[in-house]
Amino acid sequence: MANESIIEVKNLTKMFNKFTAVDGINFDVKKGEIFGLLGPNGAGKSTTLRMLSTLARPTKGTAIIGGFDITKNDNEVRKLIGIVSEKMIMYNRLTAKENLWFFGSLFNIPKDVLTKRIDELLELVQLTKWKNAQVGTFSTGMRQRMNVVRALLNLPQVLFLDEPTLGLDPQSSVEIREFIKKLNRENGTTVVITTHMMVDADLLCDRIAIVDHGRIVALDTSANLKKTISGADTTIISLEISNLSPELITALRGLNCVDAVTQENTLTLRIIVHGSEAFDSVIDKVRAMNGKISSMQNLQPSLEDVFLHITGHQVRDTADQKIPQEHKRFGASQQGRIR
Amino acid sequence: MGAKTLFSHSMRIAWKDLTELFRNRLGLVLLIVMPLFMMVMVGFIYPSNGGTGANLPVGIVNEDSGFNNSTLPSQTFIMGLEIMNNQTHFLAFSNVTTMADIKDMVQRGDLEGGIVIPSNFSQSILTGEQGTVIVITDNSNLQISAQINGYSQLYIEQLSTVLAQKNVQSLNATNALAVVNPYSIQLQGVVSGTTNYFDFVAPGIMAMTVMMSVMTGLPVAISQEKEVGTMDGMMVAPINRLSIILGKTLGQTARGLLQGVIILVLAIGLFGVAIQGSILLVFALLLLGVFSFVGLGIVITSFTKDQETAQMLMMTLMFPMMFLSGVFFPIQTMPWYMQDIAKFMPLTYAADAMRKVMVLGAGISAISTEIIILIAFGAIMTAIAVPVFRRMMTR
Incomplete structure (x- = not known):
């Protein structure tokens, strides 16, 4: 039971004209797990999710969800899944209850069952008080809770979430994360989540696939991914230099033992x-350039380091570019490259 | 299961759209204000001729030289014109000897226009050819010219129908009876009270507003949902894709009809328009007009990715339609190439049929041609639209 796959992705490919957004990816999602797709904007995460949730048609390949092929039995797949999109799927002029009633009625849920379910769901996200208020008057956090609840109307076996914490304050982010965990724990709902936020991936996901340029570059548990760099002879150091200069950064990047340098502040x-001589080489270089080290720390690797180590560029860099469409990805990720 | 669920999902979507519409106060106000503006504008541009009926002075010249010593066809024709005008009083006829006289009198201002029956009229009719009638108007005065053209056109079309029915009857009595009604039905209506150019324009505006609101409303409603992202919510539900478009169409049709009713009420209440024909037929025609436009709306929806493009495209299409479909100016006053373009617009036929029913009290048989053309337009466009839409939905 525990190892049974609910999603099998087979050579899934999506091309926009000549641009390949998703490049023949393969992975399995186990029943009851929380699976994360981590990567910068434009890496192909959302496109993958849209194909899995039958909103976009794959150019090549397919996926089997709960035994149904997404390209052949899309309506059967739709009965099993729920999707929380990056955009709010909600009509501002309808009340919370009317919204849920509308979307629920499209799933052919019997009236009495649906009425009861809507009440339960609204209670679950503490929106009962606001059930007769128009959604347009809700705060972003409330709207996102509504957005998640909407996807649960058909009691999906698989819940897809596309950047569910995007634009939320820390408190709302925590709420959403807790809610997803609870759902997974209590209902056994399989969750597939895309994010470019390391925290989300780290705190939520059982397994993480790191996606870059439409391909999966690594897939494992968070702990195992981190081991790939903290093991062997790779070390992460945090260095505070009171007279930090761009020249110094360039010089450090030039060192053989240095894999990546990012500026925290x-x-x-x-x-x-990497290497046993690494500490010495770095310190020597800083001293040779007259840098004054005010503090030095040996750090535990974070997922961000893993991403950096594997792809050679930062998640944040590409994410900050705010690329609206997959097509524009190329230029942006080029800028994002550090070395 | 198929058709029933398709319909019930469509109704849900239509209901949702209408709830949104009624919660949008400003939008609702504009829904009423827009037609009101258009009515007032038209009311001012084409002021009423005041008092008791238009009674535009028009001269009739009969140059018919007859055929086998019979001038019966031209006499019947003139009689028909007079009978019809006695009921509507749009025009006031007087007899004039030559075409040149008419031109003189129009220039002097004694007449506003003339109808000339050429010398070969009887010969053409009796030998099975088309009989041509020349309508002369003062083209320096566009308004009057348009009115006379419009009215003469209405009269002559009616007479043609009558004659055509007679001809058909003489060919095959049983068949003809089944196809056509006695022509008296079409002339039963009596225009009472004030008649003005607004009578001519109101039916067209009604047809136009209803059809346009569906044609513009549909792409905007759908592209907006695509943009906002709510379309995804419907797309992930296990529903037939057609119920989305059907539901949207139902919603927009209801909105369009609501606007149509508003115009009708304004036309009757503020502008003294009287409806001669069946009001049911008027609404049936409006629905048919919507049907003929829906396909076009869907095709546009499928090709536009965002709301802005959809709106711009609609404006581009709307303008030629507004002005070429004979809503404001009779088609007959346009150059021939424009008339040819007008023939490809469903609105032309819808406006024409509406006018015949509302102004002349025509029954179904008198507008059967228009009805057939509108159905054909609708069927062809829908046949094109449905596969295009299906493809768009599964990008």
Whole structure:
């Protein structure tokens, strides 16, 4: 039971004209797990999710969800899944209850069952008080809770979430994460989530697939992914230099033992190094350039380091570019490259 | 299961759209204000001729030289014109000897226009050819010219129908009876009270507003949902894709008809328009007009990705339709190439049929041609639209 796959993705490919957004990916999602697709905007996560949720047609390949092929039995697949999209699927001029009633009625749920379910769901996300208020008057956090609840109307076996915490304040993010965990624990709902937020992936997901340029570059549990860099001879150091200069950063990047350098803030650098001589080489270089080290720390690797290590560029860099369409990805990720 | 669930999902979507519409206060106000503006504008541009009926002075010249010593066809024709005008009083006829006289009198202002029956009229009719009638108007005065053209056209079309029915009857009595009604039905209506150019324009505006609101409303409603993202919510539900388009169409049709009713009430209440024909037929025609336009709306929906493009495209299409479909100006006053373009617009036929029913009290048989053309338009466009829409939905 525990190892049974509910989603099998087979060579899934999506092309927009000549641009390949998703490049023949393969993976399985086990029943009852929380599976994360982590990567920068434009990596192909959302396109993958749209194909899995039958909203976009794959150019090549397919996926089997709960025994149904997404390209052949799309309506059967739709009965099993729920999707929380990055955009709010909600009509602002309808009340919370009317919205849920409308979407629920499209699933042919019997009236009495639906009425009861809507009440339960609204209670679950503490919106009962607002059930007769128009959704347009809701705060972003309330709207996102509504958005999640809408996807649960048909009691889906698989819930897809596309950047569910995007644009939410920390408190609302925590609420959504807790809610997803609860849903997974209590109902055994399989969850597939896309995110470019390391925290989300780290705190939520049983397994994480790191996606870059339409391909899966790594797939494992968070702990195992981190081991890939903290093991062997890779170390992460945080270096605070009181007279940090761009020249110094360039010089450090030039070192053989340095894999990646990112600037955390005005004075602090985060450096991934390898080899036993690495510490000495870095310190020597800083001293040779007259840099003044005010603090130095040996860090536990984060998922971000893993991503950096594997792809050679930062998640944040590409994410910050705010790329609206998959097509534009190329230019943006080029800029995002550090070395 | 199929058709029933398809319909019930469609109704849900239509209900949802209408609830949204009624919650949008400003939009609702505009829904009433827009037709009101259009009515008032038209009311001012084409002011009423005041008092008791238009009674535009028009001269009739009969140059018919007859055929086998018979001038019966031209006499019948003139009699028909007079009978019809006695009921409507749009025009006031007087006899004039030559075409040149008419031109003189129009220039002097004694007449506003003339109807000339050429010398070969009887010969053409009796030998099975088309009989041509020349309508002369003062083209320096566009309004009057348009009115006379419009009215003469209405009269002559009616007379043609009558004659055609007679001819058909003489060919095959049983068949003809089944196809056509006695022509008296079409002339039963009596225009009472004030008649003005607004009578001519109101039916067209009604047809136009209802059809346009569906044609513009549909692409905007769908592309908006695509943009906002709510379309995904419907798309992930296990429903037939057609119920989305059907539901949207139902919603927009209801909106369009509501606007149509508003115009009708305004036309009757504020502008003294009287409806001669069956009001049921008027609404049936409006629905038929919507049907003929829906396909076009769906095709446009399928090709436009966002609301802005949809709106711009609609504006581009709407303008030629507004002005070429004979809503404001009779088609007959246009150059021939424009008339040819007008023939490809469903609105032309819808407006024409509406006018015949509302102004002349025509029954179904008198507008059967228009009805057939509208059905054909609708069927062809829908046949094109449905596969295009299906493809668009599964990009």
